[in-house]
Amino acid sequence: MGYALSRLEIDPDFSDSESSPVGDDNNSPQPSSQNDLEHEVAQLTKLGSTPHDRLQRVLPRRQEFPVSPVKMLAGREGNYSGRGRFSAADRCHLLNKYLPVKGPSIIDQLTTRAYVSQFSTDGSLFGSHIKIYNAEKGWKLQKNIVAKSLRWTVTDTSLSPDKRFLVYATMSPIVNIVNIGSAATESHANVTEIHEGLEFSADDEEGYSFGIFSVKFSNDGRELVAGSSDDSIYVYDIEANRLSLRIQAHTSDVNSVCFADEASHLIYSGRKPAGILMGHLEGITFLDSRGDGRYFISNGKDQTIKLWDIRKMSSNATRTPGFRNYEWDYRWMDYPLRARDVKHPCDQSVATYKGHSVLRTLIRCYFSPEYGTGQKYIYTGSHDSCVYVYDLVSGAQVARLVHHKSTVRDCSWHPHYPMLVSSSFDGDIAKWEFPGNGETPIPTNNSRPRRRHFD
Numbered sequence: 001m002g003y004a005l006s007r008l009e010i011d012p013d014f015s016d017s018e019s020s021p022v023g024d025d026n027n028s029p030q031p032s033s034q035n036d037l038e039h040e041v042a043q044l045t046k047l048g049s050t051p052h053d054r055l056q057r058v059l060p061r062r063q064e065f066p067v068s069p070v071k072m073l074a075g076r077e078g079n080y081s082g083r084g085r086f087s088a089a090d091r092c093h094l095l096n097k098y099l100p101v102k103g104p105s106i107i108d109q110l111t112t113r114a115y116v117s118q119f120s121t122d123g124s125l126f127g128s129h130i131k132i133y134n135a136e137k138g139w140k141l142q143k144n145i146v147a148k149s150l151r152w153t154v155t156d157t158s159l160s161p162d163k164r165f166l167v168y169a170t171m172s173p174i175v176n177i178v179n180i181g182s183a184a185t186e187s188h189a190n191v192t193e194i195h196e197g198l199e200f201s202a203d204d205e206e207g208y209s210f211g212i213f214s215v216k217f218s219n220d221g222r223e224l225v226a227g228s229s230d231d232s233i234y235v236y237d238i239e240a241n242r243l244s245l246r247i248q249a250h251t252s253d254v255n256s257v258c259f260a261d262e263a264s265h266l267i268y269s270g271r272k273p274a275g276i277l278m279g280h281l282e283g284i285t286f287l288d289s290r291g292d293g294r295y296f297i298s299n300g301k302d303q304t305i306k307l308w309d310i311r312k313m314s315s316n317a318t319r320t321p322g323f324r325n326y327e328w329d330y331r332w333m334d335y336p337l338r339a340r341d342v343k344h345p346c347d348q349s350v351a352t353y354k355g356h357s358v359l360r361t362l363i364r365c366y367f368s369p370e371y372g373t374g375q376k377y378i379y380t381g382s383h384d385s386c387v388y389v390y391d392l393v394s395g396a397q398v399a400r401l402v403h404h405k406s407t408v409r410d411c412s413w414h415p416h417y418p419m420l421v422s423s424s425f426d427g428d429i430a431k432w433e434f435p436g437n438g439e440t441p442i443p444t445n446n447s448r449p450r451r452r453h454f455d
Contacts, residue, residue: 008113009406009425039350041295041309042393048374049092054080069094092374099377099389100413100420101399104430107139107421114423115361116157116410123415125180130157130168132180135414139431143180146188147195156214160221167224171211173201175224175236200226200234200243213362214256225267227254233269255362256286260310261293268296277313279306279349281342282330285362290375295350297378299365301330303340303358305378306349307392313348330359353390355397356382361409361425367392369415379420381408387422387432403430 055067055075072094076086086094108131119126119135125142126133132143147154147168157168164181176195178187189195201209210230217224223244224236233254235245250269260266268287282301289296298306326336335357356363365380368389377398379389387408389399404424411422418434 008111008427039309041290041307041350045374045376045393048089048370049096049376051090051093052080052087055090066097067093088371089374092372092376095372095418096368096374096376098418098434099399100418100432100434101389101401102434103432104401104403104422105433107133107429107431110427110429112427113153113425114409114427114429115154117421117423117429118157118159118410118412119414119421120159120163121161121415122163123417125159125163126412126421130154130166132166141185143178144186145178145180145195146186146191147176155212158215158217158224160217161219162221165221167198167215167217169212169215169226171229173210173212173228174199175212175215175226177238198224198236198238198241200228200236202243202246213253214258216258218259219261225257225259227257227269229253233257233267235267252283255284256298258287258289258296260289260296261291266293266310276315277308277310277348279308279344279347279352280304281339281344285358286364288364288366290367291370297365297367299358299363299380301335301358303335303354303356305353305356305365305380305390307351307353307378308348309350312350332360335359351392351395353378353395355390355400356380356386356388357384359383360407363407364410366411366413368413371416372418373413379411379413381411381422381424383407385424385426387411387420401432404428 051067051072052075055072072086072090076090117126124134124136126135126139130145130147131141132145133139134142145166145168147170153170155169155171157166159166164179165177166180167175167177169175174197176189176197178193178195180187182193184192187193187195200212210228212226212228214227215224222237222239224238226234226236228234231248231250231252231254233247234243236242237244254269257267257269260268268289280298280300280302284298284300286299287296294310296308296310298308300306326338328336360383363381363383365378367375368377368379369375376392377389378392379387382388385402385404385406385408387401388397390396391398401420401422404422404426406425408422408424411420413420420432422430422432424430
């Protein structure tokens, strides 16, 4: 079973002639948030990419917006700010127009599905299924990790902030930790290197009592937070090498968890005891925090991304109303047409974004990086083999990246450069850039068997 679930999946209905160009796609479903947000987060986003007032002035009482790159560079050389450099907002105004939509070039072609792919916090390392590439050295393979305790598949990975360690989770209560700073490229569990197992189950539990869907390092690298199939959230103290907390706050699988900010005092999950936010009609596949302790986004099986403000949360929940009179399972069925325009009567979200497809697997979504974009965008993988980029404020779909031949489960935007890497069930790890580096893309292997398997 585990082998079949990790095999390549190429949609038999896929045709290159059906691919639309990279960028705006007027024929695709459009997001529901078409009007500018009248919310604090919209103002924060706009201020984060608004250039200095002196750069906007063209004539008295007249301003130019957006400001041209030539004028901004001239203003910097003229030391308009007195600091001899761009402010963070100036930098974002200049760079957030340059989306990573050119390409792609192929970093690697795996013989199995690619589930998880993420840059390190400084962008120097990139990890996927479980391979660690050095992005600053021509995408050289730095570490090839052969996992242990592998039940079903590797469900999640997380890189420590200091880039010394990687943890990986499977459908077992054990999270394994690997030293990726060692000299050896090959890391075979307990053969060439030790993969220490961190036990998340209680002492009185035997065997594989539950599995872990999501695991994340805290920003200080001292703790791990995990979401599990036994309806719980776990916190593991790495320094003490012991489980420090279990929160039984759910009535079903916890598919995604993350820390809210650098202080690591608040944890986001599908539901949390400190408060509840309502709005999704189906289960949640992923959460990403803006990092300010206030805002986060969630990807839902109701085919939407929602933006949340935790200050709007309530102490109790109104469960999804009983209008659902049909059977539906996202693992093998399309989302019912009758449900696409239904809204939760107590929706507390700030905004909703539509257009992508959340089916077959736990597809992930993220805020774009603060450096360079000011977190102006939201991006996500999709079951329709594409990557979608939305404008956070207007809700408009600003890019749709077309290359893959199967589900894109994960994608990652470089923290400092206009570069995005997508990973798909077709096995391709694809790199998108602006304006592109002029390299000839590696040709894809079209001879691979076209199989279709669902997880």
